[in-house]
Each structure stands twice: as structure tokens, then as C-alpha cells.
Amino acid sequence: MKTEILEIYIQSVLPMKIEIAEKIASKFDRFELSKNEFILQENSISEDTYFLESGFVRSYTFDNNGNEVTTNIFSAPCFVNDFLSFFTQKPVKENYQTLSNCIFWKTNLENVQYNFHNIPEFREFSRLLFIINYYKLHDRMLEMVKETATSRYTKLLEKHPNIFQNASLKIIASYLGITDSSLSRIRKEISKI
Amino acid sequence: MKTEILEIYIQSVLPMKIEIAEKIASKFDRFELSKNEFILQENSISEDTYFLESGFVRSYTFDNNGNEVTTNIFSAPCFVNDFLSFFTQKPVKENYQTLSNCIFWKTNLENVQYNFHNIPEFREFSRLLFIINYYKLHDRMLEMVKETATSRYTKLLEKHPNIFQNASLKIIASYLGITDSSLSRIRKEISKI
DNA sequence: AAAACTTCTTGTCATTTGACAAGAAATTAA
DNA sequence: TTAATTTCTTGTCAAATGACAAGAAGTTTT
Numbered sequence: 001m002k003t004e005i006l007e008i009y010i011q012s013v014l015p016m017k018i019e020i021a022e023k024i025a026s027k028f029d030r031f032e033l034s035k036n037e038f039i040l041q042e043n044s045i046s047e048d049t050y051f052l053e054s055g056f057v058r059s060y061t062f063d064n065n066g067n068e069v070t071t072n073i074f075s076a077p078c079f080v081n082d083f084l085s086f087f088t089q090k091p092v093k094e095n096y097q098t099l100s101n102c103i104f105w106k107t108n109l110e111n112v113q114y115n116f117h118n119i120p121e122f123r124e125f126s127r128l129l130f131i132i133n134y135y136k137l138h139d140r141m142l143e144m145v146k147e148t149a150t151s152r153y154t155k156l157l158e159k160h161p162n163i164f165q166n167a168s169l170k171i172i173a174s175y176l177g178i179t180d181s182s183l184s185r186i187r188k189e190i191s192k193i
Numbered sequence: 194m195k196t197e198i199l200e201i202y203i204q205s206v207l208p209m210k211i212e213i214a215e216k217i218a219s220k221f222d223r224f225e226l227s228k229n230e231f232i233l234q235e236n237s238i239s240e241d242t243y244f245l246e247s248g249f250v251r252s253y254t255f256d257n258n259g260n261e262v263t264t265n266i267f268s269a270p271c272f273v274n275d276f277l278s279f280f281t282q283k284p285v286k287e288n289y290q291t292l293s294n295c296i297f298w299k300t301n302l303e304n305v306q307y308n309f310h311n312i313p314e315f316r317e318f319s320r321l322l323f324i325i326n327y328y329k330l331h332d333r334m335l336e337m338v339k340e341t342a343t344s345r346y347t348k349l350l351e352k353h354p355n356i357f358q359n360a361s362l363k364i365i366a367s368y369l370g371i372t373d374s375s376l377s378r379i380r381k382e383i384s385k386i
Numbered sequence: 387a388a389a390a391c392t393t394c395t396t397g398t399c400a401t402t403t404g405a406c407a408a409g410a411a412a413t414t415a416a
Numbered sequence: 417t418t419a420a421t422t423t424c425t426t427g428t429c430a431a432a433t434g435a436c437a438a439g440a441a442g443t444t445t446t
Binding site for chain 2: 061063064069071083084087088116117120123126127128130131133134135137138140141142144145146147174177
């Protein structure tokens with residue numbers, strides 16, 4: 001199975017010699033999951049780091065009333081990681097579940113550590129990947145503070161329309177920080193225009 | 194001027210040989226700012242990375258109505274960084290302002306790059322620092338989604354009571370994602386109990 | 387096809403929060 | 417000390433959102 005898409009993704013984060021991207025990608029193993037399966041569950045420890053080649057994944061936890069709260073929605077191609085658990089080997093606090101059939105590539109901490117300390121390009125790549133993820137989260141947090149629920153919804157619709165084919169409105173509502181009935185009303189309002 | 198506090202902080206993130214922590218710290222230069230000065234302003238480029246030895250700093254931007262929104266409050270000892278700008282040399286999107294007199298230590302990208310590629314402990318340290326910051330942000334975002342404004346307020350009061358001596362309620366309100374009048378009402382409610 | 391289940395929408399009402407304005411309290415400047 | 421400025425509180429009213437329940441629409445199972 002070819003690691004081509006992974007290599008292209010690596011190059012899109014940090015351009016480097018093809019041979020190096022190939023070397024990094026060569027340590028990854030391919031696997032598939034069908035819809036509604038888990039890659040990581042609460043309280044387990046993340047043994048691997050995952051690249052999502054195709055499909056959709058979400059992470060979720062529970063609020064104080066036991067309702068699911070979707071914390072992130074991943075749309076391929078991207079890395080799906082629980083950084084804290086993977087690098088510190090502490091338990092995962094969320095559940096990572098596929099929203100569709102998915103193709104993944106995984107590699108373990110040993111491989112990552114070897115590359116991190118032996119391939120300068122990989123170090124730079126990892127750092128950039130962190131930064132990208134950090135700023136996605138930062139933007140999302142800012143959106144929660146600055147924007148109305150309506151504007152958060154329309155922005156998601158613009159940026160990731162394909163998510164709506166794979167996640168229920170309940171999941172999307174909890175990702176936006178509102179209830180499903182509020183989202184339903186917002187959609188009704190918008191459709192009037 | 195002694196880098197002792199910086200060394201202790203580095204060791205608290207990742208324990209390492211004293212000589213290595215000293216070597217890392219030796220590349221930092223001390224400076225002071227008084228209250229209400231800026232370390233980074235919108236649209237500038239972050240030339241340095243900063244360690245806050247004592248004092249309080251906040252970062253802020255503006256919402257669609259031109260109101261200040263406090264995005265983060267930093268309480269020494271900690272690093273104060275705009276990762277995106279510092280590592281990619283793109284413009285800063287927020288303002289970083291002191292809330293009190295502060296003692297900082299700074300070092301530039303060249304030094305960081307040298308250490309990152311030549312001191313394995315520094316690489317591990319940087320990665321952990323990223324992870325810590327990522328999860329602080331993650332927790333804050335989750336709080337915005339899961340908790341009520343009242344509970345966000347009481348949690349901040351418990352965790353960082355000293356922030357209240359250095360930031361106005363307007364600043365704290367915008368950090369909590371509410372208006373200052375709402376915060377005032379929440380405080381009134383709580384004081385009744 | 388019928389039954390069971392899930393998802394989505396809608397109604398009602400309560401609660402939270404915001405917008406705006408006025409005044410009190412505290413801080414800073416003259 | 418007085419004046420000016422900023423910060424904080426409070427009142428009023430409107431808007432956004434949640435909680436809960438019922439029903440419609442769509443899917444899956446039998």
C-alpha cells in the first residue's frame with residue numbers, strides 16, 4: 001500500500017527532499033476502520049500517532065449532565081493525535097470515533113522519537129504540525145468567544161461543507177457549543193433568507 | 194542577573210542535568226517592563242521568545258464591534274509566546290500587554306534553532322512546552338463549551354486568585370467570554386451565598 | 387411492509403446574557 | 417483637595433439559548 005498521500009501531506013506542511021519524506025512515511029502502517037469505530041477510547045493510552053488518509057473522525061467527551069460534547073472534527077488528510085497521551089503516556093481523556101469508513105496510517109512513539117532526534121526535517125515538521133494544530137484550536141476558542149452561534153454555524157458550513165454529510169446535526173451542534181434544537185432554529189432562520 | 198528562576202522552570206517542565214539547563218538559560222537576556230507596556234503588538238513580527246519571571250501579562254484582540262477581547266492571561270513563571278509568529282515569522286494577530294511591572298528574559302529564533310537542533314533535551318523540553326500550552330488552551334475551549342459563565346468565573350477565582358489583583362473585571366469578563374455587566378451580576382449572585 | 391429506532395424540527399416557557407444608560411465607587415491627574 | 421477619568425454596579429428591556437416534550441421525517445431492523 002502506498003504512502004503517497006502521507007508524503008504529499010508531509011510536504012505540504014514542510015517542503016523537504018522526497019527521499020526524506022519517503023523515509024519518514026516508510027515507518028507508518030496502513031489500516032482501515034469502518035464507520036462508528038474507535039481509534040482511541042477514554043482512559044486508554046495512545047500507543048500510536050495516526051494519519052487520516054481518507055474519511056472523517058470526531059473526538060468527544062461528556063458534559064456535567066452526561067451529554068456528549070464533540071471536541072473536534074477531523075477531515076482527511078490530516079493527523080489525528082492525542083498529543084498529551086501519546087507523548088507523555090498518560091490516559092486519553094476523550095473518545096476518538098470514525099464518522100465514516102476511514103483509511104489510517106499509524107506509527108509508534110519509538111519511531112517518532114527516533115525520527116525526532118535523528119532527522120532535522122522531521123523535527124521542523126513536527127513543530128509546524130503542533131503550531132498548526134495549536135492555531136486551529138486558538139481560532140476555534142476565539143470563535144466561541146467572539147462570534148454568535150449563527151456565525152459559527154455558517155463559517156463551519158463554508159469551511160467544511162463535507163462534514164455535514166458525515167456528522168449528525170446533534171454532533172455538529174455540540175461541536176458548536178449549542179443544543180441540537182437551537183441549531184435547528186438557526187438553520188430555519190438562515191433558510192428564510 | 195541570574196537565570197536561576199528560568200532554570201528552575203525549565204527543570205519543572207523536563208528534568209535534565211543542571212549544566213544543560215544552565216546552557217539553555219545562558220542564551221536569554223533579561224529586561225523589565227512597567228505596567229501597561231507591550232511586548233508584542235498586532236502586525237509586528239515576534240523576533241524573540243519570552244520567559245516571564247515575575248508579573249502578569251495578557252494578550253488581546255478585538256471583536257466585530259471593536260471591543261477588546263482578552264485571549265489569554267499569563268501569570269509568572271511561564272513562557273509568553275506567539276508560536277505562530279515566532280516560528281513562521283508571520284505577523285502577530287494579537288497584542289501582548291503587561292498587567293503589572295514585569296521581569297522578562299528573551300532569546301531569539303537563531304538561538305532557539307541552534308538549541309533545538311543541537312541539544313536533545315531542549316527539543317524534548319520545547320515539545321513538552323507546546324503540549325502543556327496546547328492542553329491549557331484545550332481545557333479553556335472545553336470550559337467555554339461545557340461550563341456556565343458562573344462556573345468559569347469561580348474556577349478562575351480558585352486557580353488564579355492573584356490575577357484578580359492585576360486585571361480589571363472588564364479584562365477578566367472578556368477572558369471569560371461575557372460582558373462586564375454580566376460578570377458584575379454573577380459576582381453579586383455569588384456573594385449572596 | 388411493518389415496527390423500532392434515530393434524527394430533526396417545533397412549541398412553550400424559563401434562564402442567561404447582551405445592549406445601553408445612569409449612577410456609585412475607586413483611581414489618577416491637575 | 418478638587419477635578420477628571422476609569423472601573424464597577426445596577427436598572428430596564430430585548431435577544432439568544434436551554435430544557436423539556438411532542439411530533440414529523442428519515443433509517444434501520446425484523
